Amino acid sequence: MQRLLPLLAAPLLLAQAPPPSPAEPPVYNAADKIIADAPAAHWLAINPDDIMVMDTAAGRMLVQLAPDFAPAHVAAVKKLVREGQFDDGRIVRVQDNYVVQWTARPDPAKPKAPPLPPEYERPSAGLAFTPSPYVDTYAQAGFVAGWQAARDPATGTTWLAHCYGTVGVGRDNPPDTGDGAELYAVIGHGPRHLDRNIANIGRVLAGIEAHAALPRGAGAMGFYDEGRGLKIARVRLASQIPGFAKWQMMDTASPSFAAVVQARANRTGFFPRPAGAADLCTLRVPVREVK
Secondary structure (H helix, E strand, O other): HHHHHHHHHHHHHHOOOOOOOOOOOOOOHHHHHHHHHHHHHHHEEEOOOEEEEEEEEOOOEEEOOOOOOOOHHHHHHHHHHHOOOOOOOEEEEEEEEOOOEEEEEOOOOOOOOOOOOOOOOOOOOOEEEEOOOOOOOOEEEEEEOOOOEEEEOOOOEEEOOOOOOOOEEEOOOOOOOOOOOOEEOOOOOOHHHHHEEEEEEEEEEEEEHHHHOOOOOHHHEOOOOOOOOOEEEEEEHHHOOOOOOOOEEEEEOOOHHHHHHHHHHHHOOOOOOOOOOOHHHHHHOOOOEEE
């Protein structure tokens, strides 16, 4: 009987123990909850006339244009869109960890557009700049009304940063040779060395995934052989499409975005050693479609 006593006592001990409390679900990305809970006042409307809608066989890609930073380039791109010059254009280049690039359809009947000024930076005057709390390698990093940006207090200039999804204008070697007919989107690690060297005219809002997954070009710098690139079916501005969905970007001066910045730097509940820092391109600005 003595050998049975411990076994008989065990159920009594278990019965007296309090029931275990349910485990809290792990929090892998607190930023998502902050974004979901952000009040309407912390979001800024995106002008539908500043959204370029590009349809290809790979899907639809939405590009938000930034006229406050590159007004001449944005005006030229909008003109090409309204004239239908991007329709039947092609994706001509897909370079791994770098860019996907597309061009408007050449029209021999139209004279070549004049080159645009090198809008690589703009005066800081009149911009509400929210500095990033973290040191940046290239410049003083921060945000301007929903955009990732950087500035140089010594020259009094500000510019949009080249991060994943950034859309810029291709050009030849002279700085003033871009005309808006050749665009690219960054699909790799943010090439910040392009800052102030190429006109940054906006960013992809949605649909970059399918285009970033296109086969890489076999030519130098990822270019396809002539005529081999994916054809562009149609490009329009959202303002030209009746009933097109509205889009918003988070106000980067809002408390919600400040909380997003901290959450992305430290990943509470997931990081055993919080980073306590983040580079500018990691601090993506939330955007959303408004149903």
